[in-house]
Amino acid sequence: MIAYRSLRVALLGGGSVGAQVARLLLEEQEELALRVGAKLELIGIAVRDVNAERTVDLPRELFTTDAESLILGADVVIELMGGIEPARTLILQALGSGADVVTANKALIATHGPELFALAEQVGAQLNYEAAVGGAIPIIRPLRDSLAGDTVLRILGIVNGTTNFILDQMDSTGATLEDALATATALGYAEADPTADIGGYDAAQKAAILAGLAFHTSVPIDSVYREGITGITAEQIASAQKAGYVVKLLAVCERVTDPATGIEGVSARVHPAMVPRDHPLAAVRGANNAVFVEAESAGSLMFYGAGAGGVETASAVLGDLVSLGRRHVAGGPGLGESTHSELPILDISSVSTRYSVTLEVTDEPGVLAAIANVFAENGVSVELVEQSIQGDAGTATLVIGTHQAPEAALAATVDALSSNSVVTSVASVIRVEGAQRP
Amino acid sequence: MIAYRSLRVALLGGGSVGAQVARLLLEEQEELALRVGAKLELIGIAVRDVNAERTVDLPRELFTTDAESLILGADVVIELMGGIEPARTLILQALGSGADVVTANKALIATHGPELFALAEQVGAQLNYEAAVGGAIPIIRPLRDSLAGDTVLRILGIVNGTTNFILDQMDSTGATLEDALATATALGYAEADPTADIGGYDAAQKAAILAGLAFHTSVPIDSVYREGITGITAEQIASAQKAGYVVKLLAVCERVTDPATGIEGVSARVHPAMVPRDHPLAAVRGANNAVFVEAESAGSLMFYGAGAGGVETASAVLGDLVSLGRRHVAGGPGLGESTHSELPILDISSVSTRYSVTLEVTDEPGVLAAIANVFAENGVSVELVEQSIQGDAGTATLVIGTHQAPEAALAATVDALSSNSVVTSVASVIRVEGAQRP
Structure with missing residues (x-):
């Protein structure tokens, strides 16, 4: 073409x-x-x-x-x-x-x-x-198009990476705001003048945009309530932690009914908030961003990723x-x-990944060396071996974790193990995904 | 209009x-x-x-x-x-x-x-x-449009809610596959004939669609390697847990290079895999779905939500x-x-949320009752009070968690507390978001 x-x-x-x-x-x-x-x-x-x-x-x-x-x-x-x-x-x-x-x-x-x-x-x-x-995170298009037939009820967004990094530092190390900000500055996560970030101004602009899209209305930036993280202390973080919460700077956009007048409308606000540790937003660490959306039909959705960075x-x-x-x-x-792509579709044998192999072996000297040899001969590198010796039958269970290896090499290893005299059985082979790649 | x-x-x-x-x-x-x-x-x-x-x-x-x-x-x-x-x-x-x-x-x-x-x-x-x-989760549109200028390297997806529910049950309760499947069937998460789900057929169809979109190529369903969860035992789940992993049925789509031929291509596969507990996919519980995307420029993104259901x-x-x-x-x-919306933009005073209020108070009999009265008089319902008595000065710290209350009511409460003789200071007021709503 x-x-x-x-x-x-x-x-x-x-x-x-x-x-x-x-x-x-x-x-x-x-x-x-x-x-x-x-x-x-x-x-x-x-x-x-x-x-x-x-x-x-x-x-x-x-x-x-x-x-x-x-x-x-x-x-x-x-x-x-x-x-x-x-x-x-x-x-x-x-x-x-x-x-x-x-x-x-x-x-x-x-x-x-x-x-x-x-x-x-x-x-x-x-x-x-x-x-x-949200930088690279697709959030505008999902709100504008994917949820175009739904009614958005509430958005909770971690939309500023600098403040999330600082609060995460305070939460994980017990640092003061001042020290965490210094770390963020040293690592390039905070600018020389961090006011736009820690004052919540950047997050407030994003809240206005998200609320406008979600509620099909025009939300002026000066209607967004804004509180930064400058008042957050190490004591507050520790107290929240003790109670099962983590403190995040949230952009909250929601449909609300004024309790005084009964008027229905929308509200956008930015402020630090305690979030339960088992909430998906609590797991958003470092400078990452995430937007959690609650919609009438779709239920709860979350969009997560790097919130900034040039590339x-x-x-x-x-x-x-x-x-x-x-x-x-x-x-x-x-x-x-x-x-339009000319890329061929490759068979599973072309894939490389990590494996966890569980073996039943005879419990005698030299077994570990024999097993290790089988892996080495087939080009599969062993990362760790865990041995649990069993009761009476003179057998032991070995769990072997491999480094990344081609499927074909692993298949050959398993074949060789199956016919090896010290191996009673290959109890299970399971792939390991999502770990750091070399 | x-x-x-x-x-x-x-x-x-x-x-x-x-x-x-x-x-x-x-x-x-x-x-x-x-x-x-x-x-x-x-x-x-x-x-x-x-x-x-x-x-x-x-x-x-x-x-x-x-x-x-x-x-x-x-x-x-x-x-x-x-x-x-x-x-x-x-x-x-x-x-x-x-x-x-x-x-x-x-x-x-x-x-x-x-x-x-x-x-x-x-x-x-x-x-x-x-x-x-992925049901309501926007994933087709983000892959087709939002990532249209990027190079997708790998997709790890939990795209079948039934099997995720079963594996999550096994992980959290130690149940066998058989028992977990029975629970899933009883709760309506599994069909009478669960083959399409637990055999990985449903996930394989989704893997073919995702791989085709991500790599701009046509991925026939019969080129997708497929392993279901039928071989997964309670022992494997326990062993993975001990090693810091959780077992998930993953759809994996990636760019690969065949180690034997050096040919570059793409691969799509579905199989159970061990995922590190600190990976965002490990936190996907119950019948939820999530798709984790790694792209050259965008880095790591995740899309999370309900993977099925009529509405x-x-x-x-x-x-x-x-x-x-x-x-x-x-x-x-x-x-x-x-x-096009006519919804008014409401002020922060119209918002209702939960609060955590930290007070320094004089440590004497009747203080708690006096404080509780202030909250009650202003229409704010208290959920829990935590008291930590301090050393010498005859003061104590109270942390008070409220039920959902209007901002205006909370502001009035804080005003009244500030002028109450038993309150030395209102040390902090922080909103609580993301908890279950009544």
Whole structure:
């Protein structure tokens, strides 16, 4: 299949996310063309200083300081500058000129979303912003499309990685807020001025966006109640721990009925909260994000992943880009694009994984060496052996954990074990998944 | 905003999912019309027996046994019959007549997906099947759209609720497979003939669908390696537990390189596996489902929720329906539909939640009664009080957990406590979220 047309893509912003988006557009050009059904041609990157140092090596000729001219020649504009202006004006210009827009700009969507959505709808353009909340975690699209036929009742979101890292440090090490913040800063999880994060401002913008989407209404950022984590003490964390809770900074969006007036409405708020240790959100550690959604029909859903990072956020931006690119291509949303790959389907014997093998063996000297030899001869590396000697029959049970090994090698090992005189039986072979890979 | 046109929706199948879809289409007609920008008109429900008993009370005149005629008058056909035929023929007829299709039929997509997708692409129709994997959990759309610009490396999925319930029972109670299966059957989690579930056949169909989407290739169902849970013993579960693992039935889809030939390809397999207890999948309990995705740029993501159930699956079907309905409506994908709601934005004072209040009080008789009175007078119900008497100063610390109460009532309580003579200070007030609601 050959890409039969080209979409001209303009990038605004060359920071950590922008540089990764540009790299992926160049490196994955052929694969992306197959997925879209059209070539995605990066026509330029608008930056403040074309000579600034970049985290990624990109062709110098792509850079320009003239964002307005760049936009004029684009089918799609990706805005990754952040902040309100000039991002807002440039997006309005792009939509006005008929271009589709992808943005990761949470501050802009939270404060000027209605204006931008109205213009996009008026001109029939697409405006995607999956990367604005939860980094690489798909949450905008599930709320907008997958839950479009349901009634969302409540959202509990861990939507700021910095504060989750700090609270997790305090919870797991007993550190004070001050010390945990210092660790976060040293590890690059917190910025030099951490106010936007620990003050809850970043989370409040995301709460406004999530509430707007979930409840099909416009939720102004200044209607979001906001409390940061600055008042949280080691004593509070310890006390919560003792009571079976963990403290998280939550964005809470819910349908509520005012007890005084009986008026039904929606509320969005951000504040530290105690969450039961057996709640799925309690297991969200480090700088990760997760959004827990309760809907009338769907019940409880959770979306979990890395909430920030240049390359992670770039993944969400590219997902938005490919999705809107597909709609540009004639023939609409058919799924033919999902089967362009030439990758062969390999048999289970090609798979490598780890194994736990349980053997019944005769309990006599030299058995362990004999067994170990069988594994070694078949190219399977043993990670650990656990032996439990049994009562009377002169037999013992060995549980052998292997390093990663090909299925074919393991099958040969099991065959050899079965015919080995010291092995009474191969009681079980079970694969081990989800452990760290080498 | 008034819906300005109508989409004629035909439903094939009136079982537990179909009945819920019909109910929601009728009950939520106005809200759905606002979301789509067009009325969704249910024109009929094709069933084998119009007089059969239904789980939901629906207008008798909607039912028909003539599926073919029903399809001819439809803009959108929702197929919830299950099985290969006549579902396949009817979907081909629907697509051929220009209708869009929504289906929850995993067996059909896993075995005849390529044929259906090819026809849909050829005629420019939409074919959505979010409900085919993971019930209400959005996973098809995130893989198809959100991760469309990324490279998926591996998927580990718990995609069969029955087997997860059984394995969770064995893990938490030490039950045998036989006993756990009996419990699952008694609670309605397992069917009378549980072969499709415990043999891994259902999970294998879902693995084929996920692998096809993730790797943009066609993965035939008979290329999926399959092992069920029938060989799993209480001893294996206990041994895994001792070693820090939990046994799950996993659908594993990954990019692999054949060690013998060096050929790169993809593999899909279903088998029981030991998963480390600190892996997010280990926390997926009961009949829940979760899909863990590792992608090159996005890193690790997880999607979690109820994997089955009539109303949950209906949520996914309606999401597909609203999404494709929006594309029917002129003006395309603008997000104006997200802000049609008239719900007011309520202040934090309208919110009700639970609280943990820490007080420093004078340590003398009658203090607890005095404090309890303050809460009661302000309409806040106390769930538990924990007292830790301190050393020398004649003061004590009280931690008071409340039942759900309005913010306004709690604020009044805190005011009253602050001015009460037995209270030295209100050390902290923190909200409690994520606990069971009354």
